[in-house]
Amino acid sequence: MKDFVFSYPTKVYFGKGAAGKALDLELKNYKKIMLAYGGGSVKKNGIYDEIMELLKNKDVIEFSGIMSNPTYKKVQEGAGLARENSVDFILAVGGGSVIDCCKVVAAQAVTDEDIWEMEFVNKKFPTEWIPMGAVVTASGTGSEMNAGAVITNEDKKIKAGVFAAYADFAVLDPYYTLSVPFKQVISGTFDTLSHCMETYFGTPRESFISDEINEAVMRNVIYNIRQLIKNPEDIEARSELMWDSAMAENGLLKLGKVTDFQAHQIEHQLGAYTDCNHGQGLAVIHPVLYSHIYSEAAGKFVRFAKVVWNITEGKSEVELAVKGINALTEFIKEIGLPTNFREMGITDTKCFRAVADSCNITAGCCKKLTKDEIFEILEECY
Numbered sequence: 001m002k003d004f005v006f007s008y009p010t011k012v013y014f015g016k017g018a019a020g021k022a023l024d025l026e027l028k029n030y031k032k033i034m035l036a037y038g039g040g041s042v043k044k045n046g047i048y049d050e051i052m053e054l055l056k057n058k059d060v061i062e063f064s065g066i067m068s069n070p071t072y073k074k075v076q077e078g079a080g081l082a083r084e085n086s087v088d089f090i091l092a093v094g095g096g097s098v099i100d101c102c103k104v105v106a107a108q109a110v111t112d113e114d115i116w117e118m119e120f121v122n123k124k125f126p127t128e129w130i131p132m133g134a135v136v137t138a139s140g141t142g143s144e145m146n147a148g149a150v151i152t153n154e155d156k157k158i159k160a161g162v163f164a165a166y167a168d169f170a171v172l173d174p175y176y177t178l179s180v181p182f183k184q185v186i187s188g189t190f191d192t193l194s195h196c197m198e199t200y201f202g203t204p205r206e207s208f209i210s211d212e213i214n215e216a217v218m219r220n221v222i223y224n225i226r227q228l229i230k231n232p233e234d235i236e237a238r239s240e241l242m243w244d245s246a247m248a249e250n251g252l253l254k255l256g257k258v259t260d261f262q263a264h265q266i267e268h269q270l271g272a273y274t275d276c277n278h279g280q281g282l283a284v285i286h287p288v289l290y291s292h293i294y295s296e297a298a299g300k301f302v303r304f305a306k307v308v309w310n311i312t313e314g315k316s317e318v319e320l321a322v323k324g325i326n327a328l329t330e331f332i333k334e335i336g337l338p339t340n341f342r343e344m345g346i347t348d349t350k351c352f353r354a355v356a357d358s359c360n361i362t363a364g365c366c367k368k369l370t371k372d373e374i375f376e377i378l379e380e381c382y
């Protein structure tokens with residue numbers, strides 16, 4: 001096990017009506033609140049009205065129109081607004097995109113340095129930010145639980161993880177997710193499963209406590225996606241999935257490990273070129289990537305087949321490992337996610353070379369892929 005120090009800065013308010021409790025307790029000392037949201041779903045489903053009512057004694061500055069796959073320009077717009085209005089707290093109300101954007105806005109607003117330059121050129125990371133909270137309206141990314149924010153720099157054609165603010169608190173109310181389009185719900189749940197797998201297949205690969213908890217989370221995600229497909233209103237299943245999403249990103253599963261996240265790196269760069277849906281991209285990439293790398297970590301893939309997919313029959317390690325990957329593919333089909341890029345609406349393969357060449361190679365992946373192998377994987381995904 002790798003050495004670690006563990007403590008957690010984000011307080012979680014979970015359950016129906018959690019926003020009321022959280023805002024009441026957590027915003028006592030703040031007056032100027034920047035309320036950030038996306039393209040308007042919060043206005044249709046009533047969440048905006050509910051939050052505005054809770055903020056009725058505050059000065060509210062609105063920062064709206066945060067798009068899926070948020071851009072660096074949008075971050076700069078938010079940071080400018082926060083500075084101009086001297087906001088003292090940022091409340092992000094949305095899915096991963098809104099929360100990610102706000103995490104970087106919070107840090108960018110308190111420094112004159114350009115955060116992108118600071119992190120990717122000078123290798124310095126922010127230590128100060130405007131305090132913020134996250135009200136999750138679409139679950140799956142776990143963004144509310146970590147300090148990473150995935151931002152698309154349109155000029156540089158890079159979608160990358162920027163390290164920025166931790167939310168002081170997160171509101172997880174499963175009822176808020178009822179209005180999310182079902183396709184997006186499933187995409188979000190697969191993102192959670194992906195985060196688990198990306199951690200599980202990192203190094204070291206012997207199973208210990210973090211991986212055993214991870215196996216339980218993966219089985220729980222799989223079970224509850226199936227429950228939710230039977231009954232999309234199943235609030236118990238939504239609750240379990242919402243907490244699974246947070247569990248995958250609250251650090252516990254990662255303790256003592258170097259994570260893999262190679263599938264994410266490929267998907268993020270594909271996103272930089274195509275603006276594709278994150279969970280859908282991962283669903284296509286995972287099985288193809290795994291078929292390229294499993295022989296380098298056969299023991300772990302066998303365990304994945306046995307413990308996560310309950311596969312017991314196989315004449316050899318290789319057969320069992322392959323059966324586990326096939327079970328993942330079948331599950332992706334069963335839950336209605338795409339199994340190739342064409343089903344996602346990606347029609348042009350011209351960007352694949354640039355996607356492969358600009359993709360990061362991760363330290364935790366069991367096989368150090370070359371850019372040509374990533375290109376091959378992208379072509380196979382098509």
Ligand code: NZQ
Nearest residue numbers: 038039040041068069095096097137138143148150179180
């Ligand atoms: O923009 P609005 O109108 O709010 O609509 C959103 C958006 O269209 C809608 N939505 C959200 N809550 C809703 C709702 N519609 C109806 N009712 C509600 N209650 O859902 C759509 C998708 O939202 P978005 O936030 O884009 O999706 P998601 O939560 O999947 O976030 C995706 C982003 O997170 C990044 C991804 O790369 C992508 O940019 N990730 C962030 C991570 C992190 N910070 O740890 C980890 C992930 O691996 C991921 O990379």
Ligand code: ZN
Nearest residue numbers: 141191194264
């Ligand atoms: Zn993800």
